[in-house]
Amino acid sequence: METVSHDWIIGIDVSRDWLDIYCLSDGQRLRLPNTAAGHARLVDLAKPVSALVCFEATGGQEWRLWSALDAAKIATRQLFPAAA
Template sequence: MSVESIIGIDVSRDWLDGFCLPGRQRFRFQNSPDGHARLLEILKSMPDGLKVGFEATGGQEWALWRVLISMGIKAVQLPPAQIKAFAFSMGKRAKTDQIDAELIARFMAFRPEAGRTLPDAKLQLLRALTVRRAQMVEARKRLSAQISARRKQGVSAELEEMDSSLKAFLESQISELE
């Protein structure tokens, strides 16, 4: 089955900017449950073979992705580096949400096999925990540097207690993953 309609969506924290091919329609909805519902109304009226794509945005796209998949719509996440390279190859230097949505749609038309599908729930949880753990480890590194600086001033006890609490929290998260 060939894809009859392609929709590229630029997902941000607040907005969903979209571009449809072949009709070249544009839309903009809030990135919220209400905005997702309004988008679904439009997508339901489109022909079979619809494919939706968006860039990885650090998690801003996950709620929309789940909604689309639950409605049986083929939706894929695309690597931002590939979209950027595609934009440069087309001579596009400007960057706006509308331009990005169009580039995503055109990239999908050019490379229909590109993108990854929604991982299962366990993998999503593992990824979320891994990201959170990395953030906590980074926070602990910064705290350790502060402790070293405060030791020289003779006022490190408070920070050392915070570090002990953070370390215990990290160890409990790690044990839950095992």
């Protein structure tokens, strides 16, 4: 099992229209649209704290988000439903 060394871990439930976000570090919850603007807002939140962003494989709905996070050099982990 891989050890996670990030102080900030953000978990996201990705759907076609929404990103339901939960921050393990401080318990904050947030809902953003699953759009380029929502992805940019998440990058703005995650990058300054060097967060690890985790999300479940959701039938392809996660690809645009993953691409935006990767372009911003934010650490990501895709979790498979059986492991989530």
